[in-house]
Amino acid sequence: MRLFSWWLRRALSAVLTLFLVSVLIFAASRWMPGGFAEVVLGPFASPEQKAEVAAKYGLDESVFVQYWLWLGTALTGDFGISMISGEPVTTEFGLRLPVTAQLALFGVAAAVLIGVPLGVLTAVRAGGRRGGAALGRLVSGLGVSVPEFVLGSIVVFLFSRYALGLTVGGYVPFGQDPAGNLQSMVLPAAVLSVFVIAVAARTTRDAVLNVLVEPYITASIARGESPGFIVARHVLRNASIPVITVLSTITAYLLGGAVIIEYLFNLPGIGTYLVQAVGRRDYAVVQAGVLLAAVVFIVLNMLTDAAAGVLDPRFGAAAKGRKR
């Protein structure tokens, strides 16, 4: 019952957050200098044309009325029409979501399959030789220190000259041509993975190191349990909460659109779409996109908390009893 009321509070605060996000993004998009009419109709449009377009999209109403109308339709799942393409915003996002989702999937897979084991490995080998520990830090530090736009630019250039069977740009949907799709997604996914793997490895390493100093590990070692058993049995479970948290942050970050990667590799995903929409003042798209990202973020957060509660009963209790 107490758990239920905690979740209820969570859900209510999530709704409140989403509401605030929607207000903020609405305000920001109307606050940007330059209107949709100037951008889209170009310099030669007459005032009448501009007024006509403004009326068509309800931009001639006051901001408050606009927000109210938008909120009303958004609650029914209708996020309006992209003023650039004339298509419903939901259709537009539907076309772009697979790209972003696929990239995110690759990224998260790399983090889980490579980053986490790497973190565990470097952590259990960390003690003893001080030099070795420093080297591990240096290598994992390097991964988070090479910005995507630096690594991405280099990869784009190398592979545009020496293709090796991979393509830069030329995205095709997976359903249409699986091989071609993978060819075009390998490079962006690889560039993305470097950063994501490094972040996952660093967090895992820290978490594992923190667990390794716990008394029960000392006890296990004293009992003569094998290192493999100790890692599998005690360490992973107890180090999992920060790892899951960072994985969910990575997922949210990737689903929000890896803008720079999408830009460099010309992938028609959500990130570049949003940036373009900001540039073109395609308000409905900006609003829906940011809101979508916020929903993803909040849902992932709640899932993370749920997972943490399952893995460590103390967490739920602490969350409830937290001093506020």
Added chain:
Amino acid sequence: MRIPVVLCAAATAAVLVGCSAAPLDPTTATSDVPGYLAVADESVTAGGTLDLQMTVDNGAATGLDPQLADVATSWQLMSLVYETLVTVGPDFSIEPALAESWENPSPTEYVFHLREGVTFSNGRPMTADDVVGSLERLLAGEGVWKSQIGPVEKVSTVDEHTVSVTLSEPYAPLLAALANVPAAVLPMAEIEDGSLDVTAQMLGTGPYVVESHRQDVSWKFTRNDGYWAEDKPSADTVNVVIAGQEQARMAALQNGSADLVMLGNVDAPQLLNGARGTSVGTQATTDFYYLMLNSNAQGGKFDDPRVRQAINIALDRQAMADSALGGLGRPTGVTPAGLPGACDPARVPSAEADLDRAKQLLKEAGAENLTFGLAAYSTAPAPAVAQVIQQNLRRIGVEVTIEQLDEGSWSGKVYGEVPATFDAALSWFAGYADPGMVGKWWNPEQAGFNVGFMEPNPELNEAIDKAIATPEGPERETALQQLCDAVDTDAQMIPLVTRPALIGYRSDALSPTLYETEGYGNVFRGIADFRLLSK
């Protein structure tokens, strides 16, 4: 202390050694045929799929209505589907298109004889009614091209294949204006009976039909099998990918996933040096950059013509062409350099004055310590041009702060308010195909978009009207030079340098037809002739 620098230098040297070993091959397109960068090899078998990449899509809320299209990228895409009565040749002569021939019985009367056997892609034959209806629709509409078509009084059907156009006064650029996509022949019967929404669908007489389009992502065109020109178009399918990022387009060209790409970087020929099978065409255009000095700017910064003239004098157009445009641009007056009959930019008043004169003018106007903001697009090479302007003006003690803006912010700042609140802005115009045409935009009452920052100047307006009314001949040359001088002295919108178009293509996969100089920014002008070599 200097370790990082030493390290950097060492790494740089290492990379340099690695790069200089790359094999070089000539990558700049040239052709023996005068007026062309490349001519398609007609001995190659027709057919195949042509993969193109462009920087931006047709992005107007006005949709696909060619009469409302006002930017070159829209014209370029629409020209695959829509055709005009006449077209522009490589030397800017007017050539037949949907009109096979024409007569000009008096300075105010034109008679066009339409080509027979032309059908729209739905199979219906094109008639004189379509031509008359299209022009009447254009004249009654809101499109920008309405004012370029000139003082058309009446368009009428003579017979099924003959159309006459009557002007209220002589207008030299009429044929050139009819050669651009907004003057295309639309299927008027379908538009009038409501079966075609011209803003959402394209239905024309051109070589291709639209199969699919995803806004800002891609286009797919397929061959119009009923096209009037025999054995054209050559390629069966045309895919156009919209790729905003220069690196992505260069990569697509190098790895062969695109046959032809539009490039923005003026150093593209050097950058692609050593990439096997690629070629870069540097097409001169009549498009040019111009600097707007807002005479309504706060604090009256530019309401004194002497201040504007001083700035004009201090601008070094050759430096812009050499540094910012890598030697590919040309200094220009308001009549775009490269068009026959264009004035000599070295002969306008500002070019004949020196920096001392500029400083003196500033002093007389009491504006010695002038500072102002310059709003420029963030698309290359505009920021480079802005930085050369900044350096130029430093020579007369004027400080410029550059604001590099995205499209939305730039448009909002420059066109959003009347009177406008910006100080100065940098932009470019398509230069069109007749030297008198673009000059019209210097009359804010006709252009409209610049009423917020440009005061009408009666003398200038007179020069504009004279330039477009005077027919071809020595008299027109004088009129055009006077137009250049008037624009130069007015200095509210200052013409700078022409803007090159760079086209990269696979010389091992594609044999294109490209003009050396293009007036309407239409790289795809010869697309019906493009031959694919390896597919």
Added chain:
Amino acid sequence: MTWWRRADWLTRSGLACLAVLVLVSVVGTVFGIGGDPDAMVGPRLAPPGVDYPLGTDELGRSMLPRLFEGIGTTLLLSTLAVLVTAVLATLLGVAAGYRGGWLGEVVLRLVEVLYSFPTIVLAILVAAVVGPGRTATMCSIVLITIPLMTRVVRAAAVTVSERDYVTSAVISGARWPRILVRHLLPSLSGTIAVQGTYALSVGILVEGGLSFLGFGVQPPQSSLGALIQQGSTYLLAAPWLVVAPGIVLVVAILAINVFGDGLRDGLEPREARSLV
């Protein structure tokens, strides 16, 4: 500063690298080594040589002074932004963690709202609203780094406020500003310093990303991100444009990260143990 004596070679070299970068930039800029960074003095795209030690860019400007200026711009903008973040995050975090109540709720909610925005989209929105440039870059860095730091500071403040010496101070009637300054801040300073270094590396990344997308500092001012953005198209034809700023950028972020790690290990000591 006892942790410094225990710091390993990596932590020390991280700090040393940063010091060298700052020094190089300050000395280079103040003494004008290599000339005016904005002047178009040489041929375009000249390779490194005697006249132009790091070559020239696409407008014929010497890269050496542009690199000095770029390092300075990037480090200064990020540092200033992170200082703002640190002050705001401390105030908000302590308010939420120590005072709690409705104030804490409001702070948490605001933080979560900011957190929900996709990073680069948030930065671009800021650039669109306030206009691209230094202000937008700093605002973006602050808005992006503040949520995490506020949360961490809040969590630490919750723990600290439950400690005996704080409780006794409250009981003895000390007012909260005094408790804040005398008791909370000293205990929180370690956490703030560690988070600050991480925020700094994020700040540099954000500056670079914004410049890369064309919303960063305005030309002709250079920053590491802007230099890389301009140079990235010339990677094969003129690699010197991107190699030097690229290496410096990576070194700077790496140095900050390893220094941050060392700082944290020193301030929150933890016995390392090897299982193998």
